[in-house]
Amino acid sequence: MSWVIARRAVIALVTLLLATVVVFAAVHALPGGPTTALSADSTDPAALAATMHVYGFDKPLPVQYGRWLGQVLSGQLGTSPITDIPVSTQLEQRLPITLELAVLSLLFAIAIGVPAGVAAAVRPGRVIDWVASAVALGGLSLPHFWFGILAILIFAVHLHVLPSGGFVPLANGLGGNLEHMAMPAIVLGTGLAAVIMRQTRAAMIEALGADYVRTARAKGMREWQVIWVHALRNSLMIVVTVVGLQLGGLIAGIVTVEEVFNIPGIGQLTLESVYQRDYPTLQGAVLLTAAGYIIVNLLTDVCYTLINPRLRVTATRGTT
Amino acid sequence: MSDNDPVLRIEDLLVRFNTRRGPLLAVSGVSLALEANEVVGLVGESGSGKTLTGLSVLGLEPPGATVGGHVWFRGEDLRAASHRRLGEVRGASIAMIFQEPMTALNPSLTVGTQVSEVVRRHQGLSRQAARARVLDLFDLVRLPGGARHLRSYPHQLSGGMRQRVMIAMAIACGPAVLIADEPTTALDPTIQAQIIGLLRDLRATLGMAVLLITHNLAVVRGLADRVLVMYAGHLLEEAPTDDLYAAPGHPYTAGLLGAVPRPDSDRDTRRLTPIPGQVPLLRGEPEHCVFSPRCPYAESRCLTAQPPLRPVGPARSHLAACVLDRIPDPAGAAL
Numbered sequence: 266m267s268w269v270i271a272r273r274a275v276i277a278l279v280t281l282l283l284a285t286v287v288v289f290a291a292v293h294a295l296p297g298g299p300t301t302a303l304s305a306d307s308t309d310p311a312a313l314a315a316t317m318h319v320y321g322f323d324k325p326l327p328v329q330y331g332r333w334l335g336q337v338l339s340g341q342l343g344t345s346p347i348t349d350i351p352v353s354t355q356l357e358q359r360l361p362i363t364l365e366l367a368v369l370s371l372l373f374a375i376a377i378g379v380p381a382g383v384a385a386a387v388r389p390g391r392v393i394d395w396v397a398s399a400v401a402l403g404g405l406s407l408p409h410f411w412f413g414i415l416a417i418l419i420f421a422v423h424l425h426v427l428p429s430g431g432f433v434p435l436a437n438g439l440g441g442n443l444e445h446m447a448m449p450a451i452v453l454g455t456g457l458a459a460v461i462m463r464q465t466r467a468a469m470i471e472a473l474g475a476d477y478v479r480t481a482r483a484k485g486m487r488e489w490q491v492i493w494v495h496a497l498r499n500s501l502m503i504v505v506t507v508v509g510l511q512l513g514g515l516i517a518g519i520v521t522v523e524e525v526f527n528i529p530g531i532g533q534l535t536l537e538s539v540y541q542r543d544y545p546t547l548q549g550a551v552l553l554t555a556a557g558y559i560i561v562n563l564l565t566d567v568c569y570t571l572i573n574p575r576l577r578v579t580a581t582r583g584t585t
Numbered sequence: 586m587s588d589n590d591p592v593l594r595i596e597d598l599l600v601r602f603n604t605r606r607g608p609l610l611a612v613s614g615v616s617l618a619l620e621a622n623e624v625v626g627l628v629g630e631s632g633s634g635k636t637l638t639g640l641s642v643l644g645l646e647p648p649g650a651t652v653g654g655h656v657w658f659r660g661e662d663l664r665a666a667s668h669r670r671l672g673e674v675r676g677a678s679i680a681m682i683f684q685e686p687m688t689a690l691n692p693s694l695t696v697g698t699q700v701s702e703v704v705r706r707h708q709g710l711s712r713q714a715a716r717a718r719v720l721d722l723f724d725l726v727r728l729p730g731g732a733r734h735l736r737s738y739p740h741q742l743s744g745g746m747r748q749r750v751m752i753a754m755a756i757a758c759g760p761a762v763l764i765a766d767e768p769t770t771a772l773d774p775t776i777q778a779q780i781i782g783l784l785r786d787l788r789a790t791l792g793m794a795v796l797l798i799t800h801n802l803a804v805v806r807g808l809a810d811r812v813l814v815m816y817a818g819h820l821l822e823e824a825p826t827d828d829l830y831a832a833p834g835h836p837y838t839a840g841l842l843g844a845v846p847r848p849d850s851d852r853d854t855r856r857l858t859p860i861p862g863q864v865p866l867l868r869g870e871p872e873h874c875v876f877s878p879r880c881p882y883a884e885s886r887c888l889t890a891q892p893p894l895r896p897v898g899p900a901r902s903h904l905a906a907c908v909l910d911r912i913p914d915p916a917g918a919a920l
């Protein structure tokens with residue numbers, strides 16, 4: 266098994282290296298350049314050229330890339346020409362916020378999606394199935410910004426039960442932190458909850474018709490054991506795969522949700538640095554996001570191997 | 586209840602489906618009794634309703650099936666029992682094993698877990714005690730490797746070992762009745778013989794009644810005290826095993842016997858003589874003998890109604906659902 270994981274890890278590293286090229290190219294393909302933003306503060310062409318030189322923006326692109334890659338490999342990501350703060354410091358400050366948002370919405374999606382999918386599968390074609398499927402369809406079709414604004418209107422403006430946006434660090438109290446995170450996490454997690462619900466439902470319907478479920482019943486197992494142990498165990502593999510595949514969508518949604526709810530995470534940092542043509546920060550933020558995707562995929566593979574006893578064995582045989 | 590009351594009695598079992606193409610009568614008026622400790626073979630070609638009969642005993646018929654009739658177990662009608670009550674009976678008093686031990690075992694639970702959860706459910710054993718019990722059971726079913734396989738998954742075992750695990754699960758609580766649905770069909774011939782031997786030994790040591798469902802008359806011959814022959818949802822013959830093989834009372838049975846390669850015959854002349862045609866799907870109760878379309882002896886009186894089971898031959902215990910008093914060629918060579 267460890268051999269399989271090691272191979273996956275190597276592939277992930279290569280992908281990450283390729284990602285640096287793509288990130289660098291994409292950032293520099295943006296219309297305008299650092300001058301556009303910097304020239305707002307300084308009208309003196311000589312001073313501007315000096316700044317450009319300090320940050321290396323006057324060098325040919327391949328040279329700039331080589332310099333950046335060197336920095337990345339040594340763990341340095343440069344310094345923002347706009348704020349003069351090291352990029353790594355900015356990322357360190359904002360990553361925990363984004364991670365919290367992602368984890369909360371993932372937990373929300375699983376907590377809603379799995380039980381709803383199971384309930385729908387246990388009574389296919391019945392009321393609960395229809396309700397769950399309709400809600401899931403809605404959850405899938407709602408764009409984040411629209412859903413986010415709607416949620417703000419309802420819960421913040423009309424009902425006054427939740428703040429309309431902003432962020433309170435965990436250090437300042439769990440209550441305030443969760444109060445601010447609840448709506449964003451739900452808005453971000455709803456689409457994933459819908460996908461999980463549908464996949465769980467399909468996998469569970471198949472599992473509940475399987476021979477081993479009949480065996481479990483023939484043994485006299487209680488119905489909850491039949492459903493939540495015997496059938497769900499075999500459906501989880503599918504759920505994990507889907508969650509892994511869909512986490513990419515979650516990462517993409519983070520930018521919108523952080524903007525709508527004014528949460529100072531990586532997504533908001535990305536947008537800010539696009540507006541300001543803050544190349545080093547933008548490159549760092551996007552590279553971090555790409556690394557996020559790659560790590561998520563790696564973890565999905567690992568989870569999949571751990572859950573599926575068949576893969577586990579083939580993998581062990583591969584090593585010996 | 587006296588000693589010779591049957592331990593399980595199926596009375597007028599009826600299983601019907603409403604399919605898209607109309608009603609389907611899968612089991613029609615099957616009645617049978619199992620005495621304590623007795624092995625009864627239920628034989629018939631694929632599609633004759635044997636599995637549904639076995640499943641209906643435990644209320645495990647597939648969704649969409651309409652079941653009528655009674656299943657009497659120790660004076661209680663299981664067809665009228667609550668879910669809760671059925672849960673207590675299944676796996677404890679009446680156990681069932683299935684044809685395909687690969688799909689019948691849960692692929693993502695260890696076989697140790699799958700056996701121990703039965704004793705934990707019905708006997709309330711602790712984890713420790715259940716583990717010890719599982720090891721005993723592995724010994725009892727002669728699972729090669731024994732304790733090594735507590736944490737094995739089904740796909741790590743051979744077909745024969747999987748079926749041994751299934752059997753361990755079934756006998757775990759010392760059931761009064763074991764329903765074995767084609768327990769050897771999916772296995773290699775040598776493994777088949779081992780499993781038959783195992784079932785024979787277990788029946789002797791544990792003392793349980795066995796309903797042995799199979800389409801293989803050779804399997805029945807090695808194990809059953811009595812044989813019931815089923816065809817298109819109907820019982821066509823019932824007899825002590827030796828009587829049935831000596832003188833089948835129904836042309837269908839004669840045909841099935843003709844389809845068994847006779848071990849005493851010369852290898853070159855040993856031939857399978859299957860009955861031409863196939864099991865019909867009944868939409869409703871037929872107005873003729875169900876076997877008449879395939880029967881070489883069918884005559885006009887066979888086309889009025891399904892004949893009831895009636896005594897044939899010298900023994901009162903030999904019944905057949907045929908209008909003939911004796912079959913012209915009992916060896917079945919004419920079929």
Ligand SMILES: Nc1ncnc2c1ncn2[C@@H]1O[C@H](COP(=O)(O)OP(=O)(O)O)[C@@H](O)[C@H]1O
Nearest residue numbers: 602609611630631632633634635636637638647
């Ligand atoms: N779920 C089902 N829906 C419709 N028909 C079924 C279903 N299960 C079984 N049948 C029908 O019932 C008949 C008897 O099936 P079964 O008891 O499995 O036969 P056997 O075990 O003797 O091979 C078959 O003809 C089959 O087509």
Ligand SMILES: [Mg+2]
Nearest residue numbers: 632635636767
């Ligand atoms: Mg069958």
